[in-house]
Amino acid sequence: MNAVNKNKIIRFENPPQVISFAAAVGKKEGEGPFAAYFDCVDTSPSPDGSWENEESSLQRRALHTALKKGGFSPNDIDILYAGDLLNQSMSSTFGLRDFGIPFVGLFGACSTMALSLAMASVAVMSGAANTAAAVTSSHFCTAERQFRTPVDYGGQRTPSAQWTVCGSGAIILSKERKVQQGGRLHIPDVMLGKIVDYGQKDANNMGAAMAPAAADTISHYLRQSKTSPNDYDAIITGDLGCVGSSLLYELMKSDGIDISSVHKDCGMMIFDREKQDVHSGGSGCGCAASMLCGYFLNKMKHGEMKNILFCATGALMSTTSSQQGESIPGICHLVHIQG
């Protein structure tokens, strides 16, 4: 078996249009520096019975708001792409089942916003769907108790640890621009990543596990598109955090590329790291999703950014694989958005 296969840029002759988008977040995220950009901030303590239900509510609220902002009913959406971090994608299934939309469950860990957006783009471009939606979420308490320790245990966090964001993002793509909510935002191309594994095994250092995958996809993309970092207003990663971002710069510099001047990491942005005590930054599918659907797409809609690469990374391990001594494989999917 050889693994020299190169990720390929998937170009869209008729780029899918970003018609509508929305972000729903939790209380802590609503107290961070980007609070003003989110559509819904949930300030009630666990209103839905369980943390898992609360995460489902975030997805429901994000999609509901995106539908409303775009003037859509659920019947207008042909395919819904969604996934999350929970075992068997529980928050997507239970959050979205009542919409009655043909449903594609995805698993890309924290890369899911980019993966679902890429899949929705392919569907719209191909005509399989006239209109498609991409949704994802994460939640601090559901992730913490599933992947690490019981939340009540209050374990000491390492400096490289990240804080899973309570948040969800939803985006609606269409061939034709039905309304102007998304401005002229469109997706000219995407690149799907392959699984990259450098043998990192520390589940408290996910940034380090995912940085090689980000370097792989971004390097391949820049080389194939014959573009340089400065051609973009931002090259956005999902949740590498401080540790992972430094590693990404190092890996890319050894490849002759310096992205540090245009790089933005949602995990390093979403919280005030001095005041909000989140160590290496935010993480989770909901981190990249809420920052894309809250901050970045709004910046683009208002013409303050015109050309971005959204490159969300995922760490594809499970508690079973970690308990069995396996390393943490990473993946990075890239979505090119222009406005």
Next chain:
Amino acid sequence: MNAVNKNKIIRFENPPQVISFAAAVGKKEGEGPFAAYFDCVDTSPSPDGSWENEESSLQRRALHTALKKGGFSPNDIDILYAGDLLNQSMSSTFGLRDFGIPFVGLFGACSTMALSLAMASVAVMSGAANTAAAVTSSHFCTAERQFRTPVDYGGQRTPSAQWTVCGSGAIILSKERKVQQGGRLHIPDVMLGKIVDYGQKDANNMGAAMAPAAADTISHYLRQSKTSPNDYDAIITGDLGCVGSSLLYELMKSDGIDISSVHKDCGMMIFDREKQDVHSGGSGCGCAASMLCGYFLNKMKHGEMKNILFCATGALMSTTSSQQGESIPGICHLVHIQG
């Protein structure tokens, strides 16, 4: 929120060709009535250190064999669609990471063979991929200990319980027919299912949880395509088992459709239910996958079947959702294959 949205048939002007396929199964499946149809039968007891590794090996072996039979190298495949039943799709990630192919992780529970095949079809049809692969697997021991009880515990099984198949299937689709291994098999259309939940909560009766989803997708498909059951050589479900299949007939009869004469359920076929003690039949993504890639596609390749609907169903619950008293949502994706 209303849920009147109808699943839509996604038609392909240039139908993706089924170029190559392979099935790899475990010892018990290799002692069943369809043993002669599987490409690889694993007879060694846990040769790969853990049950999870063994399941990963099944995926690796199925894809490797499908590549070999089609004269492909991993570099020829543009996108790989895969998923399984394990938390965070562990057997797909670890089974397929070394192929180095851009990777889309899917979660559709036992519907994953149909979901991955539908997604690969859309990719090939759209030009996003010239050649794409769809892979899935399941394993009795990994599923049993994750979803039910420790395997060593030897709990009594209910009559409605099903036996998770150790098996994997891999299919390679392409725009152009590179070789003749797959004959003239092609996929003219697919239909993605929506989440259907009748409130069933018994995790030992998955067939009953999934039957309403199968009835929903198959009814919508037959009505929209203006075809009747007798237009097909077989309408194949994945793993409804005896209990779920009876329910499917009942549900469809109340809708005025009788599929019993052409219906085949992989779960009712793969084991000799009298001699192999599997109660309501086989189950798991690997059940539908290995029966499709072992038995049905070979029958089509040899002209003994010409027109089938492959309708794999999934039960989208997790242990957490069941412990929290949630019902088991079902889904059914449909792939139309002609030869």
